[in-house]
Amino acid sequence: MVAPVIMAFGNEAQKAHYLPRILSSEDWWCQGYSEPGAGSDLASLKTRAIADGEDYIVNGQKTWTTYAQYADLMFTLVRTSTEGKPQVGISFLLIDMNSPGISVNPIRTFDGGAEVNEVFLTDVRVPKANLIGEENKGWTCAKFLLGHERTGIAAVGRSKKQLAKLKEIAGAELSGGRPLTEDRRFSERIAGIEIDLLALESVVLETLAEEARGNPPGPGSSLLKIKGTEIQQGLTELLFEAIGPYAAPYVPEAFEPGWNEAPIGPDYAMPLAPTYFNWRKASIYGGSNEIQKNIIAKMVLGL
Numbered sequence: 461m462v463a464p465v466i467m468a469f470g471n472e473a474q475k476a477h478y479l480p481r482i483l484s485s486e487d488w489w490c491q492g493y494s495e496p497g498a499g500s501d502l503a504s505l506k507t508r509a510i511a512d513g514e515d516y517i518v519n520g521q522k523t524w525t526t527y528a529q530y531a532d533l534m535f536t537l538v539r540t541s542t543e544g545k546p547q548v549g550i551s552f553l554l555i556d557m558n559s560p561g562i563s564v565n566p567i568r569t570f571d572g573g574a575e576v577n578e579v580f581l582t583d584v585r586v587p588k589a590n591l592i593g594e595e596n597k598g599w600t601c602a603k604f605l606l607g608h609e610r611t612g613i614a615a616v617g618r619s620k621k622q623l624a625k626l627k628e629i630a631g632a633e634l635s636g637g638r639p640l641t642e643d644r645r646f647s648e649r650i651a652g653i654e655i656d657l658l659a660l661e662s663v664v665l666e667t668l669a670e671e672a673r674g675n676p677p678g679p680g681s682s683l684l685k686i687k688g689t690e691i692q693q694g695l696t697e698l699l700f701e702a703i704g705p706y707a708a709p710y711v712p713e714a715f716e717p718g719w720n721e722a723p724i725g726p727d728y729a730m731p732l733a734p735t736y737f738n739w740r741k742a743s744i745y746g747g748s749n750e751i752q753k754n755i756i757a758k759m760v761l762g763l
């Protein structure tokens with residue numbers, strides 16, 4: 461996600477250093493945008509970066525930071541000024557996760573995983589050379605990145621895989637002695653989600669073609685985010701219904717190495733409950749779907 465921002469707003473030294481390392485996966489990144497009290501209202505973020513010679517001293521807290529426990533670097537929104545509108549005093553800063561003063565605290569989620577974290581920053585020294593673009597102009601970078609992030613969240617490829625799995629399972633599960641794929645109501649629902657997915661795919665391809673012509677995704681990416689995540693959640697719901705009661709047992713330990721107990725019900729039922737719970741996140745992250753509707757109303761429809 462950070463690569464397009466470095467390409468668009470970074471200086472030559474930053475591009476030469478970071479881009480090859482992103483391409484080779486040498487550096488893993490996490491996203492330090494959200495804070496307690498600054499999620500939907502992101503511009504109210506409070507993490508401060510105060511200039512001190514060639515460095516900034518950063519103090520504050522980020523939250524919901526996906527995979528911060530594995531990341532080498534965090535692209536971060538920090539407040540460098542409290543003058544004017546809240547959006548004006550924000551800067552886009554790259555922070556080495558091994559810097560002294562950073563601590564990461566995992567948040568256990570409903571599905572049994574720990575993919576999100578709290579990140580605490582106490583007197584963290586960050587070179588000014590890590591600032592992307594101009595000081596106090598980070599909001600422009602932040603919005604540019606979110607356009608790309610929301611296009612990516614549409615995740616058509618992943619949903620195609622899930623759809624294939626759903627069809628396979630619906631073919632194996634019986635309803636009234638016949639495969640579920642022959643149940644008219646159920647197969648209509650599968651067809652409905654497949655039609656939505658095909659329509660989404662064509663709009664995503666159009667967005668990517670525009671990007672290749674030099675037009676980055678704008679507020680229209682909010683539509684891709686809403687539709688993509690509705691499809692993702694819809695697929696987990698249909699999978700749950702297809703499998704029936706065997707989808708309900710919740711055995712997160714089954715994902716741990718060494719787990720060798722017999723599954724409850726068919727093999728394919730086992731990961732369903734954690735997957736279903738995990739995908740509730742999709743309508744929240746990248747900016748909640750309610751907020752995407754607000755963006756569309758204001759920026760696309762001009763209401």
Ligand SMILES: Cc1cc2nc3c(=O)[nH]c(=O)nc-3n(C[C@H](O)[C@H](O)[C@H](O)COP(=O)(O)OP(=O)(O)OC[C@H]3O[C@@H](n4cnc5c(N)ncnc54)[C@H](O)[C@@H]3O)c2cc1C
Binds near residue numbers: 745
């Ligand atoms: C699994 C997961 C991973 C995440 N990963 C990251 C990450 O790596 N980095 C990062 O920075 N953040 C991350 N986030 C945070 C995510 O971006 C925020 O959770 C999201 O923006 C919502 O903010 P909030 O949680 O503070 O909820 P709030 O802003 O408190 O919102 C609570 C509810 O109120 C609704 N609401 C709020 N304001 C309005 C309004 N004006 N109109 C209508 N409805 C409104 C919201 O839609 C939501 O339903 C992640 C979140 C999740 C769940």
